Amino acid sequence: DTEVTQTPKHLVMGMTNKKSLKCEQHMGHRAMYWYKQKAKKPPELMFVYSYEKLSINESVPSRFSPECPNSSLLNLHLHALQPEDSALYLCASSTGTGGRSTEAFFGQGTRLTVV
Amino acid sequence: AQSVTQLGSHVSVSEGALVLLRCNYSSSVPPYLFWYVQYPNQGLQLLLKYTSAATLVKGINGFEAEFKKSETSFHLTKPSAHMSDAAEYFCAVKEAAGNKLTFGGGTRVLVKP
Numbered sequence: 001d002t003e004v005t006q007t008p009k010h011l012v013m014g015m016t017n018k019k020s021l022k023c024e025q026h027m028g029h030r031a032m033y034w035y036k037q038k039a040k041k042p043p044e045l046m047f048v049y050s051y052e053k054l055s056i057n058e059s060v061p062s063r064f065s066p067e068c069p070n071s072s073l074l075n076l077h078l079h080a081l082q083p084e085d086s087a088l089y090l091c092a093s094s095t096g097t098g099g100r101s102t103e104a105f106f107g108q109g110t111r112l113t114v115v
Numbered sequence: 116a117q118s119v120t121q122l123g124s125h126v127s128v129s130e131g132a133l134v135l136l137r138c139n140y141s142s143s144v145p146p147y148l149f150w151y152v153q154y155p156n157q158g159l160q161l162l163l164k165y166t167s168a169a170t171l172v173k174g175i176n177g178f179e180a181e182f183k184k185s186e187t188s189f190h191l192t193k194p195s196a197h198m199s200d201a202a203e204y205f206c207a208v209k210e211a212a213g214n215k216l217t218f219g220g221g222t223r224v225l226v227k228p
Contacts, residue, residue, distance in 0.1 A: 004158075031214055042205055042218035043159070056214060090158055094214075102147045102166055102209060104216055106158040 003027075006091050006107035014115055015081060021110045023074040023091030032074040033104060034066060035090040043090055049074060050096075081114045088112075117142040119208045121219035129227050134178075134193040136222050138206030141187065148189040149207040149216070150180055159205065165189060176200070201226045 004025045013019045035043035048056035049068040065077040092104040122137040151159040163174025170182045180191045206219040
């Protein structure tokens with residue numbers, strides 16, 4: 001199994017809503033990532049979890065709250081978002097951190113629209 | 116800090132012609148380098164990677180890339196374009212000691228019949 005599964009595929013939410021994005025992998029990877037991708041732009045790193053601990057937070061606003069319940073799951077909790085947060089949110093995983101644990105495997109993404 | 120520059124945000128090629136996508140990196144030490152492809156409304160798929168082994172790297176779908184340290188480049192090529200190659204291509208760099216994958220701006224490939 002070489003898949004990273006993200007749910008839901010599409011999400012429309014109001015600015016006062018609370019929602020969560022979910023990501024799951026069963027490859028035994030110990031590093032998991034959240035990226036945000038706006039239209040016609042490259043992915044931008046938001047968070048990195050390494051061995052279930054948050055290791056990188058790229059100064060993301062607190063309305064985005066990541067959670068790593070176990071080594072296979074990664075969530076992104078959303079609250080009080082703004083329309084400019086509408087984007088494709090990508091989850092990725094890799095075997096570990098640094099060294100030759102190099103390539104990241106990406107999920108299909110969640111297309112988020114904030115209204 | 117590491118960075119990646121992709122020359123040309125759009126490339127148009129005829130079916131059967133050579134595909135050449137340019138990528139230059141900036142890093143204090145030889146990094147790990149990757150090419151990813153993204154089809155519309157999809158995630159990113161790894162095409163190939165350079166991890167300090169062979170400098171000429173072969174990937175999926177007939178793509179290959181050559182690491183040139185003297186030029187700090189990692190250009191992607193495919194001898195003969197196919198209609199299914201129409202997509203967005205991203206070059207990415209990762210330092211050996213870190214987790215952070217940094218992407219170039221992307222190059223959109225259009226394949227003309």
